Amino acid sequence: MTNKIDLDFLRVTHLRGPNIWTYRPVIEVVIDLGTLEEAPSDKIPGLYERLVAWLPGLVVHRCGVGEHGGFLERLREGTWAGHILEHVVLELQNLAGMKTGFGKTRGVGQHGIYKMAFRTRDEHVGRAALAAGRELLRAAIADLPFDLATHVEALRELVDEHCLGPSTAHIVEAATERRIPALRLTDGNLVQLGHGAAQRRIWTAETDRTSAIAESIASDKDLTKSMLAACGIPVPEGALVRSADEAWDEAQDIGLPVVLKPYDGNHGRGVSLNLVTEEDVRAAYELASRKGDSSSVIVERFITGDEHRILVVGKHVVAVARGESLWVVGDGVSDIIALVDSQINTDPRRGSGEDAPLNALAPQHGAEIILELQRQGLTAYSVPLAGQKVLIQPNGNVAHDVTDRIHPSVAHAAALAARVVGLDIAGVDLVCEDISRPLDEQRGAVIEVNASPGLLAHLKPAEGPPRPVGKAIIAHLFEDGEHGRIPLVGITGTLGTSLIARLVGCLVSLTGAQVGVASGQGLYLNQRQVAAGDCTGWDAGQRLLINRTLTTAVFESNARRILAEGLAYDKCQVGIVTDVEGAAGLAEFYIHDADGVASVVRTQVDVILPHGTAVLNAEIDAVAEMAALCDGQVIFYAADADHPRLLAQRAAGQRSVFVRDGAIVLGDGAHEQVLLALAALKPTTASWPTSVLAAVAAAWALDVEPTILAAGLRTFDAAATASKRA
Structure with a gap:
């Protein structure tokens, strides 16, 4: 084999919505294997061994065999480079922490050319x-490092x-389990759950129910304490100070030991515990004033016990984590930095990434740790004596699950604290010696209530089972049976699809629904054109889905859009397929007939919800045969009332729309209802009778009453130019 390894990419496309491969986003690659078409894996010496050595995780890939080790079996028996690349790319993503499993590779009918998704x-x-996978595979084939x-x-x-981030991803996964669609609104963690008027929004552990006023209260620690105390929730005695002198005076009045922390801080920054000397109090004041947004610092009584983080969602406690102090033991040789690295940071649960349940510690950089060491007469570079115990972090490590141990009265106090502040999701920090006992038996107290609490300690606790906090948040946002969906109508084909989209929008809007339409003629909101030109693409579709005023949305698409972008939505209530024309313009996608x-257009039927309806042109065999693919009901439409498919449909007690004696008729089994004479339509509308039938069937599937259908048909003018937004 030559040094040049063929494996060229002819086109790489990101399909962001449902597509010919799957319902989920994929990257599709058109690959030219070149000379590798003549060299399946069993003909390349050592390829199997090198791939397994580099990527041992390939053993769990099932492939078409459908069982553990399936792909390696194919690799050993002989498979082609495009298929191998598919699995290499999936495994690289898994190794990077982005778990994926779906992939397919198919020939396109030309020698050496494959589509891989x-x-x-x-x-x-x-x-x-993908780029790294090609480089790896080429190296494996050529036996290079x-x-x-x-x-x-x-x-x-x-x-x-x-x-x-892992917390947001966990919530989105919980939404997916409930079949609630999710749209990412920014490059960060702002996510929309659901569509249109039924949507909710989250930003990690904040929701669109999280009050800005409540967040402001939570950030003001002194105000929070006074509000909690007024409602009978135990809090430590304390006062707000604005100088080190005031801090020491208050510490003496309260009684040592004390705690100092920023009055507007969060995440434990600038907090110093168990202070007993004037020197410690003054140093802690300087730290707290630097870490907060102002010079105001809270001095409060030190509560004996462990710190606990109680996660409250809605009115319920869903998870509890306990903290513990961190110590190192000297060996007479190593300094504090080395001891922390060898005795604390070696814990595999520690790291700097978002997916690490515990933070790696750097005693030479952490201000709180530096201050704690100073109180013990040490620095990060001190070398403790052999056997000497050194406290590194008091009450850190809040990642040990104790949810099952919390006393009901403690849970009630935490949930009440969240409600008093006004937060729908809150992290309540509480100190006590035993979370399984009432607070009044042990002088326990709530020390903080935090907005936007971290979830990772509950998802990946250092000890104990993970808690389904994402499921709790979704249940808080959506009642049982709610899926965050509004009725969506998808239309695919080439025959009058823009007319169908606008007419469906018109008919549904007469029911009082707020309707958006994305079509080849423009973008419409309640029949008012807000954008002109072709709006069948992904971006226009997203504009409808994120619009909080809409209760119904209609989308026009076609085979080219599906091949180039995928559909703009994950599922729809009604899907219309008009025809299978247009192959002449799809040669670049290797579609020829x-x-x-x-x-391709069967994708429109594949995404129909189980309680939805497919509206299919009975007069085109390839379209009518898609009825077998639909998970929901089917309405056939045809101009010929005696078409065999319509007769069979009606004999089976199913619905159809057709023309009889010059009038549009709704057929429900043997029952017929004359809707309107074609002659009553505007001339520009009447010239597209089959398209009118499709639109009527779709609106009927959305339970629009026949009288409203007839009224809408009389007034709709296909040639009318909708008024544009000023």
């Missing part, structure tokens, strides 16, 4: 994994930069 949660990561660790680390950095087009 793989699931990715982020386009940046997927494209980088490959620096896997460097490539995986680069992918991990991309995952950290571009993917949802009506069968190829049918394999």
Whole structure:
């Protein structure tokens, strides 16, 4: 084999919505294998061994065999480079921390040319994994070295930069389990759950129910304490001070030991515990005043016990984590930095990334740790005596799950604290010796109530089972049975699809619904055109889905859009397919005939919800045969009332729309209802009778009453120019 390894990418496309491969976003690659078409894996000496050595995780890939080790079986028996690349790219994404499993590779009917698609949660990561995967596979084929660790680390950095954080991702996964759609609104963690008027929004542990006033109260620690105390919730005695002198005076009045912390701080920054000397109090004041947004500092009584973080969602406690102090033991040789690295940071649960449940410690940089060491007469560079115990962090490490131990009265106090502040999701910090006993038996107290609490300690606790906090947050946002969906209508084909989209929008709007339409003629909100031109693409579709005023949305698409972008929505209530024409314009996608087009536009039927309806043109065989693919009901439409398919549909007690004696008729089994004579339509509308039938069927599927359908048909003018937004 030559040094040049063929494996060229002819086109790389990110399909952001449902597509010919799957319901989820994928990257599709058109690959030219070149000479590798003549060299399946069993003909390349050592390829199997090198791939397994680099990527041992390939053993769990099931592939078409459908069982553990399936892909390696194919690799050993002989498979082609495009298929191998698919699995290499998936495994690289898994190693980078972005778990994926779907991939497919198919020939396009030309020698050495394949389409390969793989699931990715982020386009940046997927494209980088694709490039790295090709480099790895070429190296494996040519028996050349490959620096896997460097490539995986680069992918991990991309995952950290571009993917949802672990807490937000967990909530989105819980939404997906409830079949609630999710749209990412920014490059950060702002996510929309649901569509249109049924949507909710989250930003990690904040929701669109989280009050800005409540957040402000929570950030003011002194105000929070006074409000909690007024409602009978135990809090430590304390006062607000604005100088080190005041801090020492208050400490003496309260009684030593004391705690100092910023009055507007969060995440434990600038907090010093168990202070007993004037020197410690003054140093702690300086630290707290630097860490807060102002010079105001809270001095309060030190509560004996462990710190606990109680997660409250809505009115319920859903998770509790306990903290513990961190110590190192000297050996007479190593300094504090080395001891922390060898005795604390070696814990595999510690790290600097968002997915690490515990933080790695740097005693030479952490201000709180530096101050704690100073209180013991040490620095990060001190060398403790052999056997000497050194306190590194008091009450840190709040990551040990104790949810099952919390006393009901303590849970009630935490939930009440969240409600008093006004937060729908709160992290209540509480100190006590035993979380299983009432607070009044042990002088326990609530010390803080935090907005936007971290969730990772409950998702990946250092000790104990993970808690389903995402499921609790979704249950808080959506009642049982709610899925965050509004009725969506999708239309795919080439025959009068823009007219169908506008007419469906018109008919549904007469019911009082707020309707958006994205079509080839423009973007419409309640029949008012807000954008002109072709609006069948992804971006226009997203404009409808994020619009909080809409209760129904209509989307026009076609085979080219599905091949180039995917559908703009994940599922729809009504899906219309008019025809399988247009193959002549799809040669670049390796579609050459009506069968190829049918394999694409069937995507419109695949995404119909189980309680939804497919509206299909009964007069085109390839379209009518898609009825077998629909998870919901089917309404056939045809101009010929005696078409065999319509007769069979009615005999089966199903619905159809047709023309009889010059009038549009709704057929529900044997029952017929004459809707309107075609002659009553505006001339420009009447010239598209089959398209009118499709629109009527779709509106009927959305339970629009026949009288409203007739009224809308009489007034709709296909040639009318909708008024544009001023």
